[in-house]
Amino acid sequence: MMKEKIEFLIFEKGMPGGLLRYANRVDNLLGRLGTAGKDLSDEMVSHALSMGIGIRNEEVVGLVRVEDGFRITTKGGEIRSDMVILATGSTPVRSDLAGIKYELERPEEMAGTRLLIIGGGDLALDNALRARGSSVNVTILHRSEIKANRGLKDEVAAAGIKLIEGKVEDLKFVDGSYVLNGERRYDHLAAFIGRSPDRSLVEKMGEVSVNHPSHSTSVKGLYLVGDAASVESSQAAYAMSSGLSAAMDIGRRLKADGNGP
Numbered sequence: 001m002m003k004e005k006i007e008f009l010i011f012e013k014g015m016p017g018g019l020l021r022y023a024n025r026v027d028n029l030l031g032r033l034g035t036a037g038k039d040l041s042d043e044m045v046s047h048a049l050s051m052g053i054g055i056r057n058e059e060v061v062g063l064v065r066v067e068d069g070f071r072i073t074t075k076g077g078e079i080r081s082d083m084v085i086l087a088t089g090s091t092p093v094r095s096d097l098a099g100i101k102y103e104l105e106r107p108e109e110m111a112g113t114r115l116l117i118i119g120g121g122d123l124a125l126d127n128a129l130r131a132r133g134s135s136v137n138v139t140i141l142h143r144s145e146i147k148a149n150r151g152l153k154d155e156v157a158a159a160g161i162k163l164i165e166g167k168v169e170d171l172k173f174v175d176g177s178y179v180l181n182g183e184r185r186y187d188h189l190a191a192f193i194g195r196s197p198d199r200s201l202v203e204k205m206g207e208v209s210v211n212h213p214s215h216s217t218s219v220k221g222l223y224l225v226g227d228a229a230s231v232e233s234s235q236a237a238y239a240m241s242s243g244l245s246a247a248m249d250i251g252r253r254l255k256a257d258g259n260g261p
């Protein structure tokens with residue numbers, strides 16, 4: 001969009017860089033092998049900032065389709081935009097146990113403590129490895145067969161991370177720690193039991209369908225990309241390519257409407 005001289009602004013409610021910063025090690029981005037997700041995220045943000053891309057640290061709390069585009073409400077005010085790319089990512093499936101974590105922000109602060117991770121998919125095992133790398137004593141509680149990819153399974157086994165088959169219902173929160181089956185105690189509890197696209201901003205717009213490959217939607221001027229478009233394709237390369245498809249489509253539309261550069 002910069003190349004097409006399209007005026008745009010990014011809103012980010014938290015840390016720019018998104019979910020990738022929690023990845024233990026990213027091996028599936030061509031040209032980058034074995035990079036920690038946090039380093040990759042930091043580099044992406046530096047890249048954007050060095051090109052003069054504006055990232056406003058504000059949460060978008062409202063998005064309304066109006067006749068000539070969109071009214072976007074943030075905690076800081078309101079702006080209008082002709083088009084919107086929604087790249088809000090995903091939200092975790094939650095459990096109702098007290099104090100449970102859904103992201104390991106700073107595992108190094110948990111070094112030497114006992115962490116129980118619930119889940120048996122890629123995210124659970126990847127987070128377990130990242131915590132283990134920060135000297136956290138990690139155990140994984142899974143209720144059925146481990147569904148994570150074979151590479152992660154092998155790494156978890158090589159790291160000596162303990163796997164216990166059991167149910168969340170076997171856990172109790174007693175005197176500030178988590179007790180499993182009345183015997184094992186853990187200082188921290190985290191759950192990685194699935195994620196769903198975060199489309200909360202467009203909930204009131206009804207069913208929004210995504211067109212491929214442009215990632216435009218059934219709502220005029222609205223694009224959905226990355227995990228917000230599909231958690232089945234939850235990969236950084238998909239987030240990038242769908243964002244690029246949306247940006248290119250916007251460029252083409254503006255030119256076709258005679259509004260291009």
Ligand SMILES: Cc1cc2nc3c(=O)[nH]c(=O)nc-3n(C[C@H](O)[C@H](O)[C@H](O)COP(=O)(O)OP(=O)(O)OC[C@H]3O[C@@H](n4cnc5c(N)ncnc54)[C@H](O)[C@@H]3O)c2cc1C
Binds near residue numbers: 025028126227
């Ligand atoms: C532990 C882990 C390991 C992973 N490993 C890999 C890997 O090895 N390789 C790989 O390709 N992918 C990996 N992934 C997946 C990858 O991180 C995601 O697919 C990718 O980050 C999706 O990008 P996104 O931009 O769609 O969403 P996100 O990265 O989730 O970014 C969405 C952003 O939107 C912001 N936001 C949301 N709502 C609002 C709002 N209302 N206002 C303002 N800002 C808002 C959020 O704060 C967030 O920063 C991993 C993910 C995890 C959790």
